[in-house]
Amino acid sequence: MKLSIIVPVYNAEAYLCRCLDSLLDQGFGEEDYEIICINDGSTDRSLEICEEYSQDHKQIKVITQDNQGVSAARNAGLDIAAGDMVCFVDSDDVIVANGLSDVLNCLEDGVDLVRFWCKFVIGSEDDVQYEGGNSYYHGDGLGFILKYGLCTFAVSYLYRKSFLDSHLLRFQHVKMAEDLLFVSTVLMNNPRMIATSFTIYYYYINPLSATTNRSKSHSKQCVNDMIRVFTELLEMSKSFNLDDDIKLRVQETLYGRTYNVVSRMMTADYTKNEYVNVVDKLRALCAVPIPASYSYGIKRKAINMVINSICESYLVYKSISYLYRHLFIPYVMPNIDRNK
Secondary structure, X not given: OOEEEEEXXXXXXXXXXXXXXXXXXXXXXXXXXXXXXXXEOOOOOHHHHHHHHHHHOOOEEEEEXXXXXXXXXXXXXXXXXXXXXXXXXXXXXXXXXXXXXXXXXXXXXXXXXXXXXXXXXXXXXXXXXXXXXXXXXXXXXXXXXXXXXXXXXXXXXXEEHHHHHHOOOOOOOOOOOHHHHHHHHHHHOOOEEEEEEEEEEEEEEOOOHHHHOOOHHHHHHHHHHHHHHHHHHHHHHHHOOOOHHHHHHHHHHHHHHXXXXXXXXXXXXXXXHHHHHHHHHHHHOOOOOOOHHHOOOHHHHHHHHHHHHHOOOHHHHHHHHHHHHHHHHHHHHHHOOOOO
């Protein structure tokens, strides 16, 4: 079997058919691939929809488990996947027609990882237009990190199943940055890889989700998870005995992801003691202050100045976080073009 497509499903009845229809339109024969739907404790009609599709399409397999989160669902799919290659698709997203076939055609003997591109779509736009591409990198994972940094969107890759199994690579159970940790670990294990410019994955963003998942407790958990992931990334870079220039690229990734940490800090509404504890951990990881050498471009310099100011003064943190919660999240964030 060429490919296993792993689809975690949780309360996705509104868009699950759109996702599955796209996966059935990839130019493969029924025997060439499988679609593994992991029903992660859905309470809506998601399981019923999956089972209806599996009755009509023998390449669709359905597994049900108690709600454990996306990492556990992906791992459950990996444990039973029979394809030579595997990929992950979220249940609210789509793959363009024949996109996976085109990317799989780039696969060469001995290659363990193939990268492609995603396009972000705001709301429920259905204008999916295929954008062709070609391969722009042939080499190993460490060389890719050195040249392009840690490109860590888990749904942007085809993975050789035997490579993941031989290195015991699975997702860890964190609420935030599970992709960052998983893909970074894959790349640091130095697979032979190809990167392509095919844009085949359409990642749908609910403009309201920025406000629905911003509770104080959830934000605090996300910050704790990000700090844990940062710590593990730095420890991995040491244990893999990476060259200094690659370690620098890993550190630069932390600077970029510090934006996400500070974003969650501003909705966590920390007390002063909590704030000091978090900032001290970020400083110990050298995630802040973000150095001037990473501040290229006027926009990046301005953002980094704000982040550094937030992490230097509790008063600044409280003031900016108030504006962030009441102005930026409801009025600005839903309209940000994430493709730029």
